Amino acid sequence: MKYNVLFVILALLLCATAVAAQKPTYGHFVYLPMVVGSSNTTLRPTLVAPTATYTEIFVPIPTPSMTPTPTPGTAILPTSTPTLLMPIETLTPIPTPTSTAMPTSMPPSPTNTPTQTPQPISCPVQFDFDDGYESTYTLAFPILNRHGCTGTANIVPSFVGKSGFMTRDQILTLYHAGWAIGSHSMTHPYLTKITSERVEYEVGGSLAWLNGLGVETNYFAVPYNSYNNNIMAVICSYYDRARISWPNEINQAGADTCIRKSVFTISSTTVEELEAWVDQAIEIEGELILGFHRIDESGVYNWSSGQLEEIVEYITK
């Protein structure tokens, strides 16, 4: 009996050990496959689809071969004239323009005509003022007017209305006061450094622009004096006269050519030097064009209003 009891106890211990050995031990292993890299897909945790809503934003990818096309701005002209397209450009002070933008089309042909024919220049010398600076209107205009003279304002349409330059109304005021208005190209480029198509635009487009403003002209002042035979042929197909600015020279009497020479002032030019040119022009009965840029402003092309008054007095005395 004693052995029986011991046997039973031993049997119970064996059973307990066996049961303990059969307890599942893989319960922890079920979750271990969360370790990255497990190939057992059945053990991966279930992903819950996100409930957030996404908005797709389409961003075009530029094509490498794509070339930027300038977007022409709209230039508002007086109410009686058609709206013309011209480039809006960042104004770069003369003489370092950086714009190379070229509109894709020429301005439309104007439909209106000038309301008043400008009076002929009353002085024996032609006064040219290039680029359309505001000082042409505020300083040169009253000085010449005091002495019964008119001048020629050579306009760059893309400069018009910008700070330091004349407005459309000021240009028209000069024109209706008897001044001649000339073209000085659309954007003041070096005409020898641009394509022939662009030359056509600069030369012909500026004429169309001025006509659209209500101004008639047959005069073109070559920007930077940058020209060659081909360019002059283009200019002279649009205008009767094409003014160059170097070397300083008087146009011979009777010369009937499109190319017009001139004598240009810079800040170092003296009144006496211009007086000598005037004397020589009178002596040979030649046509003298005196060229100016800024009046009473900074820069190598500046000339003072006092100097201008002196030379005008000398010519008209």
Ligand SMILES: [Zn+2]
């Ligand atoms: Zn110029």
